[in-house]
Amino acid sequence: MVRFTEVGLRYPSPDGGLGPEALSDLSFTLPDGSFTWLLGASGAGKSSLLRLMHLAQLPTRGKLEVLGQQVRADRRAALPALRRQIGVVFQDFRLLPYLSAFDNVALPLRLAGRSEGSLRPDVTEMLRWVGLQGREMSLPQQLSGGEQQRVAIARAVVTRPALLVADEPTGNLDSHQARRLLALLTQMNRLGTTVVVATHSEDLVAQFPSASLRLEAGRVVHHG
Amino acid sequence: MAERRIRRARDPLGLKRALSDKLLPGLVAAMALLAALALAGSRGAEALKNRWQHGAAAAVTVQLPPEQSGRMDEALALMRARPEVAVAEPVSPDRMRELLRPWLGEVPALPLPSVLELRLKNINLDPAPVQRALSEAIPGAEVEAHGIWVARLAALARSVQGVALAVLALVIGVAVAVVAVATRAGVASRRQAIEILHDLGATQSDIAGRFARRIGLLAAGGALAGAAIAVPALAALSGLAAPLSGGVVQPWSALPWLDLALLPPVAGLIGWATAQFSVRRWLRRLP
Ligand SMILES: Nc1ncnc2c1ncn2[C@@H]1O[C@H](COP(=O)(O)OP(=O)(O)O)[C@@H](O)[C@H]1O
Numbered sequence: 309m310v311r312f313t314e315v316g317l318r319y320p321s322p323d324g325g326l327g328p329e330a331l332s333d334l335s336f337t338l339p340d341g342s343f344t345w346l347l348g349a350s351g352a353g354k355s356s357l358l359r360l361m362h363l364a365q366l367p368t369r370g371k372l373e374v375l376g377q378q379v380r381a382d383r384r385a386a387l388p389a390l391r392r393q394i395g396v397v398f399q400d401f402r403l404l405p406y407l408s409a410f411d412n413v414a415l416p417l418r419l420a421g422r423s424e425g426s427l428r429p430d431v432t433e434m435l436r437w438v439g440l441q442g443r444e445m446s447l448p449q450q451l452s453g454g455e456q457q458r459v460a461i462a463r464a465v466v467t468r469p470a471l472l473v474a475d476e477p478t479g480n481l482d483s484h485q486a487r488r489l490l491a492l493l494t495q496m497n498r499l500g501t502t503v504v505v506a507t508h509s510e511d512l513v514a515q516f517p518s519a520s521l522r523l524e525a526g527r528v529v530h531h532g
Numbered sequence: 533m534a535e536r537r538i539r540r541a542r543d544p545l546g547l548k549r550a551l552s553d554k555l556l557p558g559l560v561a562a563m564a565l566l567a568a569l570a571l572a573g574s575r576g577a578e579a580l581k582n583r584w585q586h587g588a589a590a591a592v593t594v595q596l597p598p599e600q601s602g603r604m605d606e607a608l609a610l611m612r613a614r615p616e617v618a619v620a621e622p623v624s625p626d627r628m629r630e631l632l633r634p635w636l637g638e639v640p641a642l643p644l645p646s647v648l649e650l651r652l653k654n655i656n657l658d659p660a661p662v663q664r665a666l667s668e669a670i671p672g673a674e675v676e677a678h679g680i681w682v683a684r685l686a687a688l689a690r691s692v693q694g695v696a697l698a699v700l701a702l703v704i705g706v707a708v709a710v711v712a713v714a715t716r717a718g719v720a721s722r723r724q725a726i727e728i729l730h731d732l733g734a735t736q737s738d739i740a741g742r743f744a745r746r747i748g749l750l751a752a753g754g755a756l757a758g759a760a761i762a763v764p765a766l767a768a769l770s771g772l773a774a775p776l777s778g779g780v781v782q783p784w785s786a787l788p789w790l791d792l793a794l795l796p797p798v799a800g801l802i803g804w805a806t807a808q809f810s811v812r813r814w815l816r817r818l819p
């Protein structure tokens with residue numbers, strides 16, 4: 309479960325203080341096993357909201373509960389373990405450029421301390437799942453934008469996370485690939501993962517109708 | 533190929549390339565060499581100081597002329613009776629030969645003078661009355677007081693040792709600064725990778741540990757090279773200094789082997805700890 313209560317977020321301003329609120333008065337609950345579209349124009353605050361959800365950013369006010377745990381600035385030591393239960397597809401992929409597709413996907417498993425022998429089948433299977441069999445040894449720069457995005461998706465789901473957060477994951481995919489990716493995400497969701505996907509493609513939402521959360525200028529204007 | 537891939541995978545921060553395996557070890561090697569010289573200088577000064585302080589304790593020597601050498605016991609009794617004298621001991625011919633060896637070499641047939649060593653109750657006492665009493669009893673006997681000079685030499689050796697230790701402290705300080713700068717450069721060039729690992733759930737100790745292990749290894753390797761260069765340098769220096777310390781020239785056994793052996797692990801530890809501290813400090817900016 310993800311629960312926001314009166315959450316606000318300010319980014320640091322260039323003068324060293326805090327800027328205006330990029331997100332204000334966010335109060336909503338996403339139940340376990342839900343699938344939620346996060347909608348809003350560019351600059352509305354979708355990425356910021358997702359960063360709060362996967363603990364890359366802490367709220368400047370309000371209360372945040374992720375996977376049943378209170379997220380608190382004074383309990384940072386507890387955050388890495390919580391992060392490892394969250395899969396993230398970043399808007400800009402964020403692959404490590406000097407690691408092969410295989411090693412990029414294996415990274416979260418290695419960080420979690422999985423043995424080399426036991427992670428190999430999982431990584432191979434995940435790369436096959438996103439249609440990249442045979443490209444295991446390729447470096448990110450040898451892959452197209454869409455292929456890189458699929459590596460990022462495989463990395464996000466390889467740990468079978470309880471919460472999956474994707475920031476415009478179809479941005480670099482053609483419509484066929486986008487539909488295929490959404491099928492993967494809904495499949496994960498059916499297996500019990502709570503999924504949140506940010507997009508500004510109304511087409512995609514129409515093809516996979518589900519609950520949605522709409523942001524405008526950092527505030528929730530619709531949830532349901 | 534497969535092996536290379538695994539090695540890369542164990543280094544997700546790409547530290548093998550971000551932290552140069554030439555610059556940092558090279559700097560650490562130079563500093564380890566300096567540290568070895570400072571340590572050897574400190575040890576040498578300490579040995580001289582002990583030797584000279586021992587000499588200062590036996591601050592007065594009495595020499596009987598060869599024709600009076602039969603009257604050693606008489607001279608001893610006389611000296612022990614004086615109120616200024618704490619201890620009076622004859623110098624054995626063996627010790628005499630050892631003392632003279634650096635100056636005269638091995639001369640078994642040389643007739644050695646009969647010598648007494650006195651220690652006065654107080655280093656500042658005037659030895660003149662002792663001299664007068666002695667030369668009245670045994671004509672030609674000479675008293676030589678050199679305590680003040682020996683004490684000054686010992687003080688000089690002490691300050692040489694102090695300077696050597698100050699140099700050592702300076703070298704350690706510079707080493708910490710160099711490692712901190714190298715770590716900061718490595719962190720800056722891998723900032724994105726660190727943030728990615730952090731967002732994927734890596735702990736602070738995981739990230740800091742990767743830097744610390746790499747830098748500790750580079751520092752230990754550099755110090756090993758520096759210590760290796762120090763061995764012939766120190767052997768040559770100790771060969772030159774041997775006559776001064778009154779010892780037989782045995783450069784290999786005179787080297788501070790334990791200090792040299794400790795340089796790599798100590799440098800590794802300094803590198804490891806400094807990198808841990810710098811990276812953890814930097815990581816505080818991430819949630
Ligand atoms: N790192 C940052 N520092 C300062 N301001 C930021 C940062 N990231 C986003 N913002 C601001 O927060 C607002 C929301 O941005 P974002 O969350 O990226 O929106 P979206 O993903 O919906 O396009 C924007 O006004 C943007 O300028």
Ligand SMILES: [Mg+2]
Pocket residue numbers: 354355356399475
């Ligand atoms: Mg965005």
